[in-house]
Structure formats: structure tokens, C-alpha cells
Amino acid sequence: MTALTPLQKLWLTETVRLREEHAGPLDDLEANRLARTAGGDLSTRIQNRALHLAERDGLRAALTRWLQGARLALVLLAIVAVVSGAGLAFAALGNGLAPVNVFWALGSLLGLNLILLLSWALGLLFAGEHSASLGRLWLWLSEKFARDAKAAQLAPALLLLLQRQKLNRWAVGVLVNSLWLLALLSALVILLTLLATRRYGFVWETTILGADTFVAVTQALGSLPALLGFNVPSVEMIRASGDSALNIDSARQAWAAWLVGVLLVYGLLPRLILALLCLWRWKRGRAALRLDLNLPGYAQLRERLMPSSERLGVNDAAPEQLHHVSGGVSELQSAGALLVAIELDDQHPWPPKLSANVKDAGILDSRESRNKLLEQLSRFPPARLAIACDPRRSPDRGSLALIAELARSATATRVWLLQAPPGQALDAERLGDWHTALQQLELPFADCAPLNWLETGHD
Template sequence: MNTALREPDLLLKDAVLTEAVQLIEQAGPLDDAAAMREAALSRSSPAGRIAHRAALLGQRIGLQAELLRALHWAPWVALALVVVVVMAGLSLAGNVVGGSERRINIMVALVSLLGVHMLTLLLWLAGLVLPLTSFNTSLGWLWMALTARVAGGKRGQAPVLLRAATQLLSGARLVPWAFGFVSHCIWALSFAAVLGAMLFALAFRSYTLSWETTILETGFFVNGVKWLGWAPGMLGFPVPDAATVLAPVANAAEQRAWALWLTGCIVVYGLLPRVFFAIVSALVWQRRKRGLQPDLAQPYYRKLLARFDAMAPARIVDGDPGLVRDQPPVGLKAGDTSDKLILVGFELPQETPWPPAGLPASVAPVLHVDGSAGQRHALLDTIARLRPRTLLMACHAASSPDRGTERLLRELLGHCGECRLWLLSGDEAAHGRWRRWLGDVGLEHVAACDDLEATLRGCA
């Protein structure tokens, strides 16, 4: 996400609010005139202005209040979810060691304790390499969904905040890692509780551990115990040999080996993978969390930036510090001009009516140039041929004067008696900007007014 808001990065809370407002405005723009003005006045980066606008709108429609409630309830929902999963794990452990006959079928116990865990872990790993887009079955997603439900209910803004957070996670490629971190932590706590309950029961009560089958061969169990015990054996857990597996009645030492083998399998294939992947998920989060930013490349944000740019104070562009202005240009002498009064519209917007209504008969001809090189040359040729006594040049006051405007004025002044500017539209600040610019470029003798009659009178 190369074009994300990065100047500086937004806090995650601000980024979620900004993205949530974007999702809400997909159904229709909000009334943001006041928010835009206030955000435009803030001396912050483009990212900060967009976030400021979103914060003001979020305050008005209740987003911030629900986000604060969600942040308040999130740890409590996580704790409740941990309690539920741990209780489920303890229930499984109770089913394994709580039988009245105190007999434990090793393989049934192993599948009961590790089956769902292995299935969900494999699905999570598959989601890292396959183009899977849904992690809605993970404990992490369940935690976020429950938090949104508790914070806002069905009709609040919390579902929008949930979508915004998920969208940010997706943009930063953090969906499996964020949801996975929560899931792995909950599973790790569950296995820790299961191991604690099992070890307590095995330490203070006597159990008979064995395996049973009707259709499988004994070699299956011999090889299974050997293969499953290889990794726990690397950590020092005992692995029953073939004689122990095939023995019809196990002695106390063999029962102890079976119990520790079962414990080692739960540690190696249950607890440790979840702890390992929780650490990996946390590291990936730290590496990619700066990408949790709304993306300026989206049309929605490009439009907002364009609106902020349009609200920025106009400035003089295309300066020419190298232009020599020691001697301001002077017009033709009175005896060298005709009596014509020419009006020229220069780079006016298309919606500007031209020629303007109510012009006196003395103003003729009325010309218009769009600023292209060809039309500029044609204008200069016409003015050089007619040599008017007065040249009125109508300019759009809201536009910024530039080097091209200055050059054209200087060239026109050499072919007429005097040149005056008629500033169309714009406010007093825009008119003042043009007058200051005329003084800055050495054209202070060029009169500039916003009223045609005043311009014709020489702005007296």
C-alpha cells in the first residue's frame, strides 16, 4: 500500500474512524461543509486533515462514542472467550481422566484433545498460502464480532467500525496474523489449563492407560506410538517401546511412561505450536502495523484531497526571479495611438458570459484569448496594428497571476497608450492579491479594479 496516508502515520483509532466514515459515505455524502472548513484550517498534513474531518463527522454521528465503548469492552470480551474455551478444554480433560473406571484409551484421548485444534491450525496455515478471504470461523474474528455486538448492538455504528478495522487489516495483509494471534493465545491458554488438570489428576489418582481396537492391526499402534513420540522424545518425554505397547497388562513404570507420552504429545502438538505461531503473528504485526492506514489512491480520498486543495489560499505560481524589471514598460505617446478602447478577455472560465452585457459603444472591438501561444501572437498583432489609446484586459480574479500574464502585459504595453485590468468575480482578498502582484513585478502603474465603470474612469 504505497500510497497510504503516511505524513505522519495516523494512530490506529484515527485510521479506523477515517475508514468508517468512508464506508458510511458510500451510501451518500454527509453534510461536511463545517468539518471541511475546520479541517482545512488545521496546519497538518493531508492525512491529518482527512482524519480531522473524519473525527468531526464521527463525533456528530456517534462513531467515536461507540469506538470508545468497543475499546472498553474488548479486553472483557476476550477474557470471557478465554474462560469459555478453557472451560471447554477442562471439560475434555475431565472426560479423559474423569471416568468412573479410571481407564484411559490413549488414542481416543489424543484425538479428543488435539483433533479440533489440529483441524483449525491446518485451516489457518492453509489460509496463509491459499487465496482464502474469509477467517470468520477463527476465534479472533469471533472476538471482534462479539466486541462489536456488545459495544453497539445490531443498530449501532459498531458493525461499521468492525468492517473498517477488517478493511484496514486486509489492506495491510494482517487479517490472518491479527485473528491468528488472538486464536493462538486462546488455544495456548486452553492447553495450559488442560495440561494442568491432567497432570494434577495423574499425579494424585491411579489410572490405567491402554489402547483398544477391533479392526486395526497391532503394528499400526506400535508405529503410531513411535512416530508420535519422536518429537516429544527430543524434549525428554519417554516413548513406550514395542514391548510396552504390545504388553497385555502394563506395570506401574509402563503406566507412567504412557502418561508422560500422552502429556508430551499434548505439549508438542498442542501447546507449543500455538505458542510458536502466536509469537510469529506478533512479530508480523509489529512489522506490518504501519500499513494500517487508509489508502490515498482510492477515488474517495483523492476527491477529498482535491477539495482541500481547492480550499487552500491561492498563491502566485510560476515566478520568474531572473526577469529584469529595473525599467517598467511605458505605453505609446498620445500622438502615436488611435482613439480606440479595446476590451480583451484573458483566460476566462468557460461559464463566464462573453462579451459582457451593458458595454458602452466606445468599447470596440471586444476580443477573447484562451492563453494559447497562437492566440497570444494574434492578439499582439491586432493590438500592434490598432494601437489603441486604452486596452482593458479582463482577468478571472480567483485565478493566480503568473509569469505568462506578466509577459503578456509587458508586451501589450508597448503597443497601446495604457493598459488597465478589469478583475472579474473573486473576493476582496483576490483583488488585493492581484494589486500586490502588479507592484511586485514592477507594473504598479497598471490600474486594476473590479468594476467596469471604475476601470473605464481609470480607477480614480
């Protein structure tokens, strides 16, 4: 799995906070322990805790699927923009059988763009994040394409995270202006293609306005394109085009150049400048994103992640299901072999005879002994770990969670299901429950002592 960016780490942290805020505290004993072991300031520890919970509960995988859906939604919006831009160009020039009304063509190419540009600018100034209808559409499509129930928590977390630095407006600005830039670029390409392959005549028509008005408007609009080298029709051409389309190539070329220049200067360039401005503000604000440690969800983690004194005996709600075990996940170098037992009674003599290279971790029969061992394993993970269990006891959720947590601290783990003491017999149904539970954890198990494996690494 690819490494997370700083924004994605903050995003997942905020998602975990929202999840705990709505559904209650998560089973985070192991996550807190790993975050304390990794060290760092409170913000770093909160992120490490959240990333472990996100990995365990499938939120990171949901984020990957959400990002895939977001890219697919962006591609779909880009296709719509390209098709829409092409439609604007065809609507502006028509089929070439009738003369082109230059101001109707200009309205077709730039009218909707100008209205929505003003609407976005006013929304940016007065409504901020709440005017981003296209942004909401993109988030909605991203969630639908992700097709993951857990991904539903990601979009609200992202919005809350970005709102603290008012980054929503700039993110949406990049999206909106980039899509319009793509649409206008598509319109420009189609416009040039049509002008290169068809013969168009250009006219202007009016009932209540005079010719001088059109002359002034045409020259005013063409002044900036003229600085870039685009031709502007002369006064005589403009006046003559009010009666009928001039049947001379120079007039056609002048009007065509004027139309292309106006589309480029008043359509594409403003969108390009705004997209780059929004992108600059977005990158600048994204680098300044931080967790708000004053939020209740983060403030209450301070004592657990940066305790003034180590506290034991914390009672957490049991998870609905045990989480998958994967060995060798520690970044620390693992070495040696360790044998540990869980809740054995006096009928089992302990420990068995061990070689010098196998260490005995004793019997875990209290929360204090469990936490002490887990803290040690987080610093010095063993290469091989054997866990001895008494199969006369039921495989309750707490014991299985402890086995899973111990197994995640070692490179390789085996479970030793002890034989019954002399004169007693194992319950077949209960033993089957142990087998089923350990198979779900994907941990190897046996009813004989794995001492040779502990000593040598093989059977």
C-alpha cells in the first residue's frame, strides 16, 4: 500500500474523531500503546493512534477506494466539460448555411461562462464554502463511485478539516475554474476546426441600436486581443456587416480572428489565471493544516497518549469482531524466542523446561501483567512467540483479542493448546470452538509443545 500524504493522515485522523464522536470510543488500547511507543508530540501521537485504528478497521482501504472514486468522478466531469465546450462552439457558428450573428455567437460562447464566473466570485466573497454546488456534486459522485459504506464518513471529515483553514473555497475554485478552462479550450479547438473547414459570413443585427454602438462595442472588445496580435475588423467592415455578410475573404478572416481573440482573452485567460490563483492558495493553506487539539475528541486523548504517569486497568468495550492478525509488522528488528501462557491454573506445572535461547514471559493472569508484557514487546519484538492456552476454558473474546494483540507484536506466532491434566478430559465442542476461533485469526495451533520450533525456528 502506498504511503499516505500529510493531508491524508490528517484526513484519516479527523475521520476517526468523527466516528468516535458519533459511535462512541473505539477499542484503542493497542493503538494507544503503539502511539506512546512511537513517541513524538501530542499531535503526532494522535495521528499515529488514528492511523493504526484506520488500518485495523478498514478506513484506510476505504480512503483508497474513495480516492479512486474521486478520480473517476473527475474524469466524468472532465468529459462533460469537453462535450459541453464543443456544444457551445457548434451552437455559436451553426451549420454554415446562414450568416453568423457575431454577438449571438459571442453570447453562446461566453454568456453562461460569464454568469457562472460572477456567481462563483460573489459566492467566494459572501457565501464562502456554502456556494460550492459543483464541489458537492463531485463529493457525491466520489462517494457513489467508491461503493463503500465506510467511505461515507470520509467526505464530512474532509470538509471539516478544510474549513478550519477556509480551504474549501480554494479547492472548489481549482475544480470549477479548471473544468471551465477545459470546456472553453474544447470550444476554442472546435471553433478553430469549424472556421478552418467551413466558409462563414458574419453579420450583426439590431432594431433599436445604431451602427455606432456596434462599432464602439466591437472595437472595445477587440482592443485587448489586438495587443496579442488578433485582427479587429475596421470601421468600414463593421458598418458594412450590418446589412449583409461581406463576401470578401479579408472581412471573414477579420471577424473570425476577432471572435477567436475575444474567446481567448475574455474566456480562457481569466479561467486560467483564477485556476492558478486558487491552486496557489490551496497549496499554501494545505501546508499550514494542523489538528485542532482543543477539540474535545483530541483533548481527552492527552492523558492516554502523553500520560503524566502510566495508568493500568483501563476498561474498554470489546470489539464486535476480532481483527485480522499479521505478523512481522513492527519497524523494530525482531530477535529471540518467547513463551507465554494465558490464565493457567495450578493444575498445569509451569514453565516447562526451556533451552537458554527461549525466554519465559510467565503467565498473564491480570491486566497489569498483560500491559507490562505488551509494552516490552513493542520495544523488543520476538522473532518467534508461542502462546500457551488452556482449552478447558471457553475462547472468550477478551482472550482471543489478547492472543491477536500478542501475535501482532511478533514475526511468527504459534498457539499451544495444552493437554488436560491427568484424570480429566477436554470437551470436544469447546476444543472445536478454539480451533474455529484460531482459524479465523489465521494463527497456527497444535496440542503439542512447539519447543523445537521456538529453539530452532523449524519443526
